[in-house]
Amino acid sequence: MAYTTSAMKDHLGQTTRSDTWWLNPAAMALTFVVFVIYATWAALQSDFYTYPRGSEHYTYLSPFYSPPFQEYFPNINAFKIFPAFWVVWLPIAFRLTCYYGRKAYFRSIMMSPPACAVGKGERGYRGETALPWILNNMHRYFLYLIAVLVVFHWFHFFQAFRFFPDHRAAEFGMGVGTLVIVADTVLLTLYVGSCHSFRHIIGGNVDCFSCARGGELRHKSWKGVSWLNQYHNLFFWASLITVGFADLYIRMCAMGIWTDVRFF
Numbered sequence: 399m400a401y402t403t404s405a406m407k408d409h410l411g412q413t414t415r416s417d418t419w420w421l422n423p424a425a426m427a428l429t430f431v432v433f434v435i436y437a438t439w440a441a442l443q444s445d446f447y448t449y450p451r452g453s454e455h456y457t458y459l460s461p462f463y464s465p466p467f468q469e470y471f472p473n474i475n476a477f478k479i480f481p482a483f484w485v486v487w488l489p490i491a492f493r494l495t496c497y498y499g500r501k502a503y504f505r506s507i508m509m510s511p512p513a514c515a516v517g518k519g520e521r522g523y524r525g526e527t528a529l530p531w532i533l534n535n536m537h538r539y540f541l542y543l544i545a546v547l548v549v550f551h552w553f554h555f556f557q558a559f560r561f562f563p564d565h566r567a568a569e570f571g572m573g574v575g576t577l578v579i580v581a582d583t584v585l586l587t588l589y590v591g592s593c594h595s596f597r598h599i600i601g602g603n604v605d606c607f608s609c610a611r612g613g614e615l616r617h618k619s620w621k622g623v624s625w626l627n628q629y630h631n632l633f634f635w636a637s638l639i640t641v642g643f644a645d646l647y648i649r650m651c652a653m654g655i656w657t658d659v660r661f662f
């Protein structure tokens with residue numbers, strides 16, 4: 399089927415397409431709205447983010463509060479800032495500047511345009527040459543910082559196998575929450591590992607792999623990241639959903655609404 403693009407100059411949503419083009423942006427918009435409302439609410443709670451709740455020997459830590467700066471540097475509590483705020487600005491900045499993330503929110507939230515060959519109305523777009531969109535060029539710097547966050551996620555990943563029955567010494571175990579944290583950590587790692595900027599760092603600036611230092615290893619790494627990169631959109635959504643669900647699960651268990659079932 400051939401689509402005309404003349405509608406793009408016309409009204410918002412005007413198109414000759416007869417398929418369900420609106421379904422994808424509508425689903426993305428709904429996911430974004432639900433996530434933003436829940437994440438904002440959870441970040442403002444400053445409680446129920448560890449399981450067991452409030453214990454210095456916790457097994458699960460909500461990813462919204464990782465790393466727990468208020469635990470490592472108790473003096474920062476003097477700033478009277480919600481603990482989650484020390485952390486969440488980074489994943490927000492990283493996702494907002496993500497190459498795929500831009501496509502997702504431009505289509506679903508800003509509808510500019512909502513889909514291929516669908517009108518976006520009379521809106522000026524000057525590319526990423528002026529504020530605020532020029533800030534998208536900072537993505538690579540957010541990548542360096544988010545790599546540190548991923549390391550903390552792996553630290554809490556291993557903590558999720560450590561239980562303290564009756565506040566006694568730690569013992570190895572595994573519960574449903576462990577699986578939730580494993581899913582969150584692995585999917586976040588795949589999302590960051592499939593990043594376009596990461597792919598460029600690995601091999602995008604090399605003209606000749608065999609001439610470059612460590613060429614063979616770089617070539618293999620670049621091929622691996624390139625393979626992951628084709629699923630970047632999938633990892634974007636999967637990691638967004640699992641990070642939200644990990645907080646919800648830990649919060650519900652800490653509040654006593656859900657029970658964390660231990661396998662062993």
Ligand code: FES
Pocket residue numbers: 492495496497498499537589590592593594595596630
């Ligand atoms: Fe999406 Fe870097 S391009 S995380």
